[in-house]
Amino acid sequence: MTDYSDSELLELFRNSDNPDFAFNMLMRKYQQKIYYHIRRIVIDHDDANDVVQNTFIKAWKGLEGFREDSQFFTWLYRIATNESLTFLKKKRSKFLIPLVNVERQLSEKLQYDPLINADDLLLKLQKAILSLPEKQRLVFNMKYYDELKYEDMSAILGTSVGALKASYHHAVKKIEKYITGN
C-alpha cells in the first residue's frame, strides 16, 4: 500500500471521482489508534465498535468542510473523544445511574470480559485509571498510551498545555499510589 500523507489523502478525497478510496485509506491509517482510544474510555468492545463507527461516519460527513486549520488526526481524535463521552453520558442518563456506578460497572467488566487479557497487575492498573476523574483519565490515556504531545492534546481537549501537564502529573501520582497501595 502506497503511503500517502494526510494532506494528499484529503486532497484525493475532495478532488477525485472516488472519495471512498481516500477515506478508506484514512480509516485504515487511524482505525487502530482511534479504536483503542475509544475502547479505553468505554471499555466494552461492542460499545467501542459502535462509537468508532459513529466517529468515522461523522468524520465522513464533516470532511468536506474540514479546512485543515488543525491536523486531521487531532480533529479525528476530538470527534472520537466527544463521541465516547457522549456515549457514557447517554449510558448514565439511560440507566439513571450516577457517575461513580458507571465507572464501577466498567471496572467490574474488566475482570470478566473475554476480550480483556490482563494479569493482576495490569488489571489493577486499568482499575486505577478508571478511578480517576473523567478529564484526568483522558489526559492519562492520551499521554501514557497514545504518547500524544501536549500541544496536540491541547487541540483535542481544548485545555491549556500547562493544565494538561498538571493533570497528567496528578493522574500518575494517583495511579502509582493505587497500584502500590501507598
Next chain:
Amino acid sequence: MENKSNFNNDEFQESELLKSMKNNNVFSVPENYFENLPSAVSDRIHANQHKAGIFSGSAVRWVSFAGIAVIAIISGAIYFNRTGNEKSADQVVSTEQIVNSGELATIDESLLFEELQSRIASESEVAEQEALADNEHFEEYLIENNTDINLIITEL
C-alpha cells in the same frame, strides 16, 4: 514547588513500574476486526446516503409536490365531473323552464310552423265537420217538419 516544576517539565517521568506496563495492551478484538471495520463503516455511510437520497429535502419536496398535484388532479376531475353532471341536469331543467316560460328563441322555427299548421288544420277540420253536422241537422229538421224548400229560397 517541586510539584509545580514537574508540571511544566516535559521530562516528567512515570515510575519504573508504570513504564514497564506501558506496552501491554489488555484490550483485544475479535479476529479480523480491523480488516473488516472500514467496509462496515463504508456500508453504513452508503446506507445513510441512500436513505438521505430518498428522504432528502429536495426529494421530499418533489414527492410533496407530486402528491399535491395528484390530489389536485383527482379533486379537479371529481369536481368537474360532478359539476358537469349537475350542469347537464341544470340544462335539462333550464330548457324545460325556457319552454314553459315561452322563451322559444332556442326552438327550431320549422317545428313551430308545422305544429301551428297541424293545429290550424285540425281546427278547420273540426269547423268543417261541425258545419257539415249543422247542415245535416238542418236538412233533417226541414224534412221532419215538411217544410217547402222553394218557399224558403223565395223568401231568401
